[in-house]
Amino acid sequence: MSARRESLRPGREAVRDKGWLAASRYLVLRRLSQLTVLLLFLSGPWFGLWIAKGNLASSLTLDVLPLTDPYLFVQSLAAGFMPASSALIGAAIVIAFYALFGGRIYCAWVCPVNVVTDAAAWLRRRLGLKSGRAPDGNTRYWVLAGSLIAAALSGTVVWEWVNPVTILQRSLIFGLSGSLAAVVAIFAYDLLVASRGWCGHLCPMGAFYGLLGQKSLIRITADQRGRCDDCMDCFAVCPEPQVIRPALKKAGQDSPLILDPDCTNCGRCIDVCNKHVFHFTHRFDQRSDS
Amino acid sequence: MSTNPTAKPEGNPGVSPASVARRKFLNGIAAAAGGGALLTLASWLPVRPASANPAQALRPPGALAGEAFLSACIRCGLCVRDCPYDTLVLAPVGGEVAGGTPYFKARAVPCEMCDDIPCVKACPTGALNPKLTDIHEARMGLAVLSDQETCLNFLGLRCDVCYRVCPVIDRAITLESLHNPRSDRHALLLPTVHSDHCTGCGKCEAACVLPEAAIKVMPVKLAKGALPDHYRKGWEEKQKHGGSLIGEQVEMPVRGLEEKAYGDVRVETPAPSGMNSGWKP
Numbered sequence: 106m107s108a109r110r111e112s113l114r115p116g117r118e119a120v121r122d123k124g125w126l127a128a129s130r131y132l133v134l135r136r137l138s139q140l141t142v143l144l145l146f147l148s149g150p151w152f153g154l155w156i157a158k159g160n161l162a163s164s165l166t167l168d169v170l171p172l173t174d175p176y177l178f179v180q181s182l183a184a185g186f187m188p189a190s191s192a193l194i195g196a197a198i199v200i201a202f203y204a205l206f207g208g209r210i211y212c213a214w215v216c217p218v219n220v221v222t223d224a225a226a227w228l229r230r231r232l233g234l235k236s237g238r239a240p241d242g243n244t245r246y247w248v249l250a251g252s253l254i255a256a257a258l259s260g261t262v263v264w265e266w267v268n269p270v271t272i273l274q275r276s277l278i279f280g281l282s283g284s285l286a287a288v289v290a291i292f293a294y295d296l297l298v299a300s301r302g303w304c305g306h307l308c309p310m311g312a313f314y315g316l317l318g319q320k321s322l323i324r325i326t327a328d329q330r331g332r333c334d335d336c337m338d339c340f341a342v343c344p345e346p347q348v349i350r351p352a353l354k355k356a357g358q359d360s361p362l363i364l365d366p367d368c369t370n371c372g373r374c375i376d377v378c379n380k381h382v383f384h385f386t387h388r389f390d391q392r393s394d395s
Numbered sequence: 396m397s398t399n400p401t402a403k404p405e406g407n408p409g410v411s412p413a414s415v416a417r418r419k420f421l422n423g424i425a426a427a428a429g430g431g432a433l434l435t436l437a438s439w440l441p442v443r444p445a446s447a448n449p450a451q452a453l454r455p456p457g458a459l460a461g462e463a464f465l466s467a468c469i470r471c472g473l474c475v476r477d478c479p480y481d482t483l484v485l486a487p488v489g490g491e492v493a494g495g496t497p498y499f500k501a502r503a504v505p506c507e508m509c510d511d512i513p514c515v516k517a518c519p520t521g522a523l524n525p526k527l528t529d530i531h532e533a534r535m536g537l538a539v540l541s542d543q544e545t546c547l548n549f550l551g552l553r554c555d556v557c558y559r560v561c562p563v564i565d566r567a568i569t570l571e572s573l574h575n576p577r578s579d580r581h582a583l584l585l586p587t588v589h590s591d592h593c594t595g596c597g598k599c600e601a602a603c604v605l606p607e608a609a610i611k612v613m614p615v616k617l618a619k620g621a622l623p624d625h626y627r628k629g630w631e632e633k634q635k636h637g638g639s640l641i642g643e644q645v646e647m648p649v650r651g652l653e654e655k656a657y658g659d660v661r662v663e664t665p666a667p668s669g670m671n672s673g674w675k676p
Contacts, residue, residue: 149476158473158476158477158517159471159472159473159476159519160470160471160472162469162470162471162472162495163469163471163473163519163520164471164473165473165517165519171519173469173471173519173520174469177469178469180469181466181467181469181520184465184466184467185466186463186466186467186520186522188467188469188519188520188521189518189519189520189521189525191519191520192469192519192520192521195519256466259462260462260463260465260466261462261465261466262465262466262468262469262470265469265470265494265495266493266494271470271495272488272494272495275470275472275485275495276487276488278472279472279475279485281485281487281488282487282488286488286489287488
């Protein structure tokens, strides 16, 4: 089988050697995590059991824990409004959590858009689509800066009019129309125009959380990189493939840790590798087999 | 660079690998910046015309005015969740109201003016001003008896429903009695809104018995007129001053009205005698 055919279905050997469950462990855990977050919000309106109120922009859990999305908080600041203390405390808690544990954990373990873009990436791989062209990976930082400048100029949180991430989260939790449009737009873009286009190149929220977690603790390590047989499955499945090479191939660094803030800690590389090259660890763990 | 021929690879004069890399880098930056700027600008386009709400979409109590609200509301829906009467809803994307922001339509479900104002308490950012602690101070809008041609009380009937349901009855809405010139023997009891007390809760609009409400809650700015700054009301000035500001006026006699109070120009027609009072339906 050619290498190209192989990259259509990364992880085939891992499923064969480890079994489906072990080869999909983090995928399943992430889906459960994403679903749990939504269910915490939906148990109230659906079953009258109120756990988390609001949505991912800002919420109150069990009537005590306020959480506010720091990107929305910053947009509000840029628009010239100083949010009240409840939002301030909520944003501080969220910032502390992601700065400590990994900024883009949000993208891979919480955000429902991830399900959409993972599905688009999966289908794109399966169909072998090479169409379209992805914008530069730094575009997201320009969108992030642009959204804050636009907020300052207009005096409103402008980006939230079109932000498909919050639109989808809100629409799902409040049962509003609009969720389908957001899903279709992102799915079509990622499938037909740009591979991993939204989450990996454009989304300013992902960029914000990436910046937030630059020094975060939880990291994936390629500590068994000596076993790598260059099957490329991890590159094929990784939503931010550029983050793997420095750790796996010692390109510009000796450490086996994936330290790039773009890494979402999704763990798919761990899943699909049948050589057990990758593991979750913390950023001070420099152990390596080579 | 051009003075140093060693920097140029042969066969491709004028282009060094470094300058290719630099150009590629700069192109990349330019493309990303352009794309980013376009994307954010595009997001701004729908905002400008739509930042004004449609007149019938009312904000929750304590909502900051206009654009200030749109800078402060992060569209979390906590106010909607804590509204015990399901008055508040989150606007869907692409509608008239900014997507994800809370509003209500008075004719559908009006605000019940909770004493503890749970929606304001729920707001994490202060887009609903936490300084609002007395719901009677809320100004969600202003009720306007916008159609005197169909209002049943204006037609001479005793509907009074808007007046009866008003949570601030006799202050926000009063019934002003006026002679009914059509019947000539009844009163018109005209529902009259007072902006000093009307919170814009919309109970009147919701309760109006007509198929289309004759009384509607509108944004205060739309509903209210404004007097020019230099206008003074003579009767108020007189009261403030404790008497006429221009001294006692000379009262000139009016022929034929000598026996009446000064200024009373009503003409009396003698009532017809007998059983017939002259009243015509």
